Every structure is written in structure tokens, then in C-alpha cells.
Amino acid sequence: MxxxxxxxxxxxxxxxxxxxxxxxxxxxxxxxxxxxxxxxxxxxxxxxxxxxxxxxxxxxxxxxxxxxxxxxxxxxxxxxxxxxxxxxxxxxxxxxxxxxxxxxxxxxxxxxxxxxxxxxxxxxxxxxxxxxxxxxSVGNGLVMGWIRFLEGGRKFDCINRPNTAHPIPVQVEEVKDIVSVADYILVVEKESVFERLANDQFCNANRCIVITGRGYPDIPTRSKWPMMQSNCVAQRYAGLEFFLQILRNTVFHSNVSFL
CATH class of the missing domain: 1.10.10.10 (Winged helix-like DNA-binding domain superfamily/Winged helix DNA-binding domain)
Structure with missing residues (x-):
């Protein structure tokens, strides 16, 4: 409907x-x-x-x-x-x-x-x-790692190629059939760090999901976070610059910064 x-x-x-x-x-x-x-x-x-x-x-x-x-x-x-x-x-x-x-x-x-x-x-x-x-308003975030999901009839299969980046769908409410065998989620602030991890085949050696909002997470990236949390047993975070702001905005959907 x-x-x-x-x-x-x-x-x-x-x-x-x-x-x-x-x-x-x-x-x-x-x-x-x-x-x-x-x-x-x-x-x-x-x-x-x-x-x-x-x-x-x-x-x-x-x-x-x-x-x-x-x-x-x-x-x-x-x-x-x-x-x-x-x-x-x-x-x-x-x-x-x-x-x-x-x-x-x-x-x-x-x-x-x-x-x-x-x-x-x-x-x-x-x-x-x-x-x-x-x-x-802004471009999509990116995700890679041990996760698979459907969105609007399209299949995003990161598990078969865990080091390949996929854009986070805009219509998050249409995401369904999420399957993950990841042990944890790694949130990366900068896209350059995300790309380095992908080039180093990070997800081959680590059974995890890596997600980035490309500096400051957009709404789809923030909205997808709780959906992925339910499929993982732990969450870890990476990125030092503005770490608290990014973490707060990603987890709590808030624009308020820690000082």
C-alpha cells in the first residue's frame, strides 16, 4: 500500500x-x-x-x-x-x-x-x-561489512563482498529483511578513513559492519543505526575529531553538541 x-x-x-x-x-x-x-x-x-x-x-x-x-x-x-x-x-x-x-x-x-x-x-x-x-539535503552515508538487506525491491548484499561500499538507502522505512552475522558496528567519522579500511580489506579480517556519515551523518544514516543495532551484539566507534558530536548525532538523532 x-x-x-x-x-x-x-x-x-x-x-x-x-x-x-x-x-x-x-x-x-x-x-x-x-x-x-x-x-x-x-x-x-x-x-x-x-x-x-x-x-x-x-x-x-x-x-x-x-x-x-x-x-x-x-x-x-x-x-x-x-x-x-x-x-x-x-x-x-x-x-x-x-x-x-x-x-x-x-x-x-x-x-x-x-x-x-x-x-x-x-x-x-x-x-x-x-x-x-x-x-x-545531503548525500547518503556509506555502509560495508557483514550485512544484507532489501530496499524497494533492491538487494544490498554486503556479505558476499564485505569491503565494497554501498550507499545507505534514502527510504529507510522501506528497508527490510536485514540479515547480519557481524559481531559489532564500527562508526567512522571521515570518508577517507572509511576508504582506507575498505582498501585494507578490513572486513575480511574483522566480522563487523562499518558505517560512515561522511563527516556529519544524514537522516538516513542516523535512522539506519537502530535497525543495525538489533543485529549486532556490540558497537565500537572510531574517529577522533568531533567524536562526541558525531556519536551523539548518530545515536540520538540530535544536533546538540557536547562541549
């Missing part, structure tokens, strides 16, 4: 994207400048003494984007480029990070905040969340 609902949401979103782009093409075909209306939302109160409704999720006016204004041309260009990437992600049922999208056209986007704004605009236009666009 969950898979059918997700497929239906993707189809609905793809239909909205097609209708949006078709309207723009039709305007251009008759020589008319397209007009894009984006709802504005009040995020915080600018007047603490006013009797306002800042907690309301209702839009607070609209922002009008048009090709007739020079400062809107680049913003619309970026929006359409990002929308095309999102469409491809949805059609192929893949996920991409905001950083991945930026590096597809770095000379056009110029900086990450430009992509972030376009994604936010698309969410407002399509009335959905970033999650629905198959866009994640």
Missing part, C-alpha cells in the same frame, strides 16, 4: 510539472511573457509589538516572476533547470541531494543558496515538500 501511494504521488507531481511547463511554453509560443505566481509565507515576525498571525501557514501575498524584469530572468532560468532535474529524479524514482543538483550547472547556479531557493519555489508551486521531489 505504501509503495502504491508513493507511486500515485509521483504521478500526480509529474502531471503538475507537465502542466506548469506547458503553460510557460504556450505563453512563449504566442510571444507573451510567462508570469509565475509564488505564494509568500511569513516565516518570522518583523514587528514584535503587532497583533499578527505569524504562526499561520496561510500565504501572505504573492510574488510575481516575469521575464520582463531583468532580475527575474536568471531566477526563472534556475527554477526551470532545477525543475527539469526534479522531473528526471521522479521519472526514474531516484533521489538526489541539493549539492548534487548544484554541481550539474555550477556556472549557472553560482552558489548553493540559488539552488536552495529554486527548490523552495518549486515546493510552493507544486504544493509539496522537498521529500516529495526526491531531493535530500
Amino acid at each position: 505504501e509503495g502504491n501511494r508513493g507511486s500515485s504521488q509521483r504521478c500526480d507531481l509529474l502531471q503538475k510539472i507537465r502542466e506548469f511547463t506547458r503553460a510557460i511554453v504556450q505563453d512563449l509560443s504566442i510571444g507573451r511573457s510567462p508570469i509565475v505566481l509564488i505564494d509568500r509565507f511569513r516565516i518570522h515576525c518583523t514587528n514584535p509589538h503587532a497583533n499578527c498571525c505569524c504562526s499561520s501557514v496561510l500565504p501572505n501575498g504573492k510574488e510575481i516572476l516575469t521575464l520582463q524584469r531583468e532580475n527575474h530572468v536568471h531566477r526563472l532560468d534556475v527554477l526551470l533547470r532545477v525543475l527539469l532535474i526534479v522531473q528526471q529524479l521522479l521519472q526514474e524514482n531516484r533521489h538526489g541531494s541539493k549539492r548534487d543538483i548544484y554541481y550539474m550547472h555550477p556556472s549557472v547556479f553560482s552558489e548553493q543558496s540559488v539552488v536552495d531557493r529554486a527548490i523552495n519555489d518549486i515546493c510552493i508551486l507544486m504544493q509539496c515538500s522537498r521529500h516529495n521531489l526526491n531531493v535530500v
Whole structure:
């Protein structure tokens, strides 16, 4: 049922994207400048003494984007480029990070905040969340070692090749049939250390699972942690720099740092 609902949401979103782009093409075909209306939302109160409704999720006016204004041309260009990437992600049922999208056209986007704004605009236009666009905030963590699991029909078999890195699935809730013969989990902070362990065939000599969040663990990496814990008898940790912050964030899903 969950898979059918997700497929239906993707189809609905793809239909909205097609209708949006078709309207723009039709305007251009008759020589008319397209007009894009984006709802504005009040995020915080600018007047603490006013009797306002800042907690309301209702839009607070609209922002009008048009090709007739020079400062809107680049913003619309970026929006359409990002929308095309999102469409491809949805059609192929893949996920991409905001950083991945930026590096597809770095000379056009110029900086990450430009992509972030376009994604936010698309969410407002399509009335959905970033999650629905198959866009994640950061890239996936990595896992290798003595574990096997299924995710969305795909089989991740690390046991047959324990020193081969696999990306941690974005849809952690779809992970099932976890099988592990590992004695412990090794959490590594830096990807470079993870790669060194893989090159040294560490998991051949040690029956364990090695996991890294590539510096600071993303949500899927943090979410997968308790799922793997139930399959191992002990956990060990590696990585000295910011060790306590990484450990706390991984285990307790918290961004609060130890000092």
C-alpha cells in the first residue's frame, strides 16, 4: 500500500510539472511573457509589538516572476533547470541531494543558496515538500561489512563482498529483511578513513559492519543505526575529531553538541 501511494504521488507531481511547463511554453509560443505566481509565507515576525498571525501557514501575498524584469530572468532560468532535474529524479524514482543538483550547472547556479531557493519555489508551486521531489539535503552515508538487506525491491548484499561500499538507502522505512552475522558496528567519522579500511580489506579480517556519515551523518544514516543495532551484539566507534558530536548525532538523532 505504501509503495502504491508513493507511486500515485509521483504521478500526480509529474502531471503538475507537465502542466506548469506547458503553460510557460504556450505563453512563449504566442510571444507573451510567462508570469509565475509564488505564494509568500511569513516565516518570522518583523514587528514584535503587532497583533499578527505569524504562526499561520496561510500565504501572505504573492510574488510575481516575469521575464520582463531583468532580475527575474536568471531566477526563472534556475527554477526551470532545477525543475527539469526534479522531473528526471521522479521519472526514474531516484533521489538526489541539493549539492548534487548544484554541481550539474555550477556556472549557472553560482552558489548553493540559488539552488536552495529554486527548490523552495518549486515546493510552493507544486504544493509539496522537498521529500516529495526526491531531493535530500545531503548525500547518503556509506555502509560495508557483514550485512544484507532489501530496499524497494533492491538487494544490498554486503556479505558476499564485505569491503565494497554501498550507499545507505534514502527510504529507510522501506528497508527490510536485514540479515547480519557481524559481531559489532564500527562508526567512522571521515570518508577517507572509511576508504582506507575498505582498501585494507578490513572486513575480511574483522566480522563487523562499518558505517560512515561522511563527516556529519544524514537522516538516513542516523535512522539506519537502530535497525543495525538489533543485529549486532556490540558497537565500537572510531574517529577522533568531533567524536562526541558525531556519536551523539548518530545515536540520538540530535544536533546538540557536547562541549
